[in-house]
Amino acid sequence: MKFINLIVHKFHAKSLEEILLEVKWLLNYTRRYTKAILFYVALGFLSTGMGLIGSLASKYLIDAVTGYDSTNIKLIVALMIGMSLGDIVVGAATSRISTKISMNVKLEIQSEVYDRIMCIDWEAVSAFHSGDLLNRFASDVNIISDSILSWLPSLVTRLLQFLGTLLIILYYDPTMAAITLISAPVTFFMSRFLMSRMRSYNDKMRQLSSEMMSFQEESFQNLQIIKCFDLCSIFGQKLREVQQRYLGFTLDYNLFSIYTSSFLSFVGMGIGLATFGWSVFRLWSGDITYGTMTLFLQLSGSLSAAFSSLISLIPAAISATTSAGRIMAIVELPQETRFAHVNDKGDAEVNEDELELQLCNVDFSYQGRQILKDISVTVKPHTITGIIGPSGVGKTTLLHIILGLLNPGKGEVKLIHSNASEMLVSAAARKYFAYVPQGKSIFSGTIADNLRLVKPDATQEEMIAALKAACAYDFVQVLPEGIDTYIGERGYNFSDGQIQRISIARALLRNAPVLLLDEATSALDFETEQQVLKNIMQYSTSRTCILTSHKQSIIQMCDKVYQINQGKLSELVNDSLLDEVLEEEVAVAL
């Protein structure tokens, strides 16, 4: 019980249960790479064995030249040279093979974590800053993969080195072995002290590193705003402040490491001097040979190296469990539901274009703040439905619920197939939707790359047809490289209206039965906007379209118009009422 309390105390910054979970998580990975780990253990054995043989060989060499032993000097010299050469060869092979193994493990873990992140519930993962995610994804995964490969082999080989060396000393001089073992209680005390402090240092430093990366990422993304508001020096100052906090903490940690390592070196020095004094005494009293004396000196060096390596495994373990905890905090977030048929009519024939969308008594809140209340609406196939309402009322939120990105607190959102099969919206139902989000949603790459994202096998003709329908082909065809023109990050080198039209073309190319447009034509002039909407309804088959807008021109093209007001959705049935609402919105905007 006392022992358990002690461990609990060691890890005081986190609960033992959490640490055990982290260790279990790490062990799961470790198990997968057993072969690689065994390879490292074998290498460790080999180099430790060669080191010990080298030490013994030097003892016999010195004894031979000082006349205590007439063993074949040539053989010993050959053995010593052989061991040194062997060490170089093993070192080179280790470097090559271990680079391959560690790169493979690192990339494998990274891609696995990446896949998990992609399937996490969108609302849950959105709570993390992308800089923090990036930091965890890059540096924490690196720390984990490095420690999976090195920690256990280091523990085994260092223990072997420690015990092997101790046994040889014990064989030649038990008193000397006892002197070297004085270090054991010191190690125990230090490890206890190290663990409790290091855990909290590690947590805090990773947090600060994420904070720094988030700040850097955000400032590079918003360079334009920073420049336009003349905030360069303010942001420079902010960076320095974050850096100072990071530096302060790093230096604190460094001081802590210096104290502990100096203390350990002091202990090591004391034991070194004691063993040296003891061996000099035994040499003076004629109990041991010069060769044995040399052996002792080498072995005590090897012993203290093994001892420091074992001690250094403690921070390594803490660092690995901290990183495991940070990755677990992401990969163990709830995953998206992928499939939910509420009423499956089996094999009955389905016309995928005849999808009806139904929202039944949907409520939605963000962190306890209710945005949508008891929303019920049916969207018939091949109709245009408009959703209006002042800014911040919940239009985008409603589209995200339809896409299954946000889960309603109450009620359900269903897709009803032509054969009366019903399916709840989820990640699996997203194939029935094409979406043009509010704001820029383009990737860096060529126009064609962006279009092919949603249909990798799209032909040139299909892409041109989609661009034409989105009224984008006119400007694309006059570009020197046409649809192979490069779009920079977040649409750099294109206008907002052009990016909107390319996004609409991408959504059209997807050929999904339901098209969701969130203020998707807000940057277009009146005529282009009208033309785009007409084309959308005629492109391929006429699709079901749900759009949000503030513009009267668009709303008037809708079959049905709904307004969100104080979380409630109500249909605007008469044109004069619609005009009134839109005028009110314009007045509010002004």
Ligand SMILES: Nc1ncnc2c1ncn2[C@@H]1O[C@H](COP(=O)(O)OP(=O)(O)OP(=O)(O)O)[C@@H](O)[C@H]1O
């Ligand atoms: N992740 C979030 N967490 C908490 N609140 C949020 C979150 N996203 C949006 N909100 C809040 O929910 C409300 C609805 O936002 P939403 O983006 O749906 O409005 P909107 O009607 O699309 O507005 P706009 O016309 O300006 O695009 C807003 O008041 C907003 O502050």
Ligand SMILES: [Mg+2]
């Ligand atoms: Mg919106």
